[in-house]
Amino acid sequence: xxxxxxxxxxxxxxxxxxxxxxxxxxxxxxxxxxxxxxxxxxxxxxxxxxxxxxxxxxxxxxxxxxxxxxxxxxxxxxxxxxxxxxxxxxxxxxxxxxxxxxxxxxxxxxxxxxxxxxxxxxxxxxxxxxxxxxxxxxxxxxxxxxxxxxxxxxxxxxxxx
Numbered sequence: 110x111x112x113x114x115x116x117x118x119x120x121x122x123x124x125x126x127x128x129x130x131x132x133x134x135x136x137x138x139x140x141x142x143x144x145x146x147x148x149x150x151x152x153x154x155x156x157x158x159x160x161x162x163x164x165x166x167x168x169x170x171x172x173x174x175x176x177x178x179x180x181x182x183x184x185x186x187x188x189x190x191x192x193x194x195x196x197x198x199x200x201x202x203x204x205x206x207x208x209x210x211x212x213x214x215x216x217x218x219x220x221x222x223x224x225x226x227x228x229x230x231x232x233x234x235x236x237x238x239x240x241x242x243x244x245x246x247x248x249x250x251x252x253x254x255x256x257x258x259x260x261x262x263x264x265x266x267x268x269x270x
Contacts, residue, residue, distance in 0.1 A: 114179050114206075116214040118187060118222060121160055121174035128176070128183045128203075129157065137204045141237035160188075166227050169193055173226055177202075177215045184211050187219045195231030195265070196223050212246045220250065220266060232266035 121129075132138045133148040133156075148156075164171040169191055177185035177200075185202040198219045202211045216234075223232055234252060236243045237260070244262065248254075252264035 114211050114214050116177050116179050118175040118218045121176055125176050132201050138201050141240040185215050187215050195233045196227050197233045216250050234264045235261040238262050
């Protein structure tokens with residue numbers, strides 16, 4: 110059995126813009142995000158502004174981005190967003206690191222990080238139904254399919270923490 114990667118999360122900084130842009134413009138990464146196409150420069154800039162403005166975490170719409178690192182190298186991005194019904198977690202892994210357990214390690218760390226940032230909150234993840242790899246990552250970590258809406262499956266962490 111392969112050794113799980115040693116991943117850490119740290120806050121996203123403006124210096125991470127190039128890494129995020131690489132993820133947002135890579136068709137392999139955006140395939141199951143939004144309309145499935147790489148993001149236009151304007152959308153990238155809008156999302157970066159939102160990520161860097163650091164709204165109060167109590168406010169609906171507040172986001173926190175984290176960079177997943179392994180041995181000092183950025184390997185992924187975790188985005189957490191406060192909504193009325195909980196905190197949604199999204200994640201993207203650099204394609205060079207697919208298939209090594211990076212996404213699972215990121216979800217594990219996010220599940221620990223969210224309560225530290227937002228307080229006790231229901232943890233949610235939305236997944237394109239065609240993204241079976243992401244659904245598998247979530248279910249292996251105690252998320253259960255709650256509903257399907259607007260073309261996405263909504264998973265909720267059902268294990269107690």
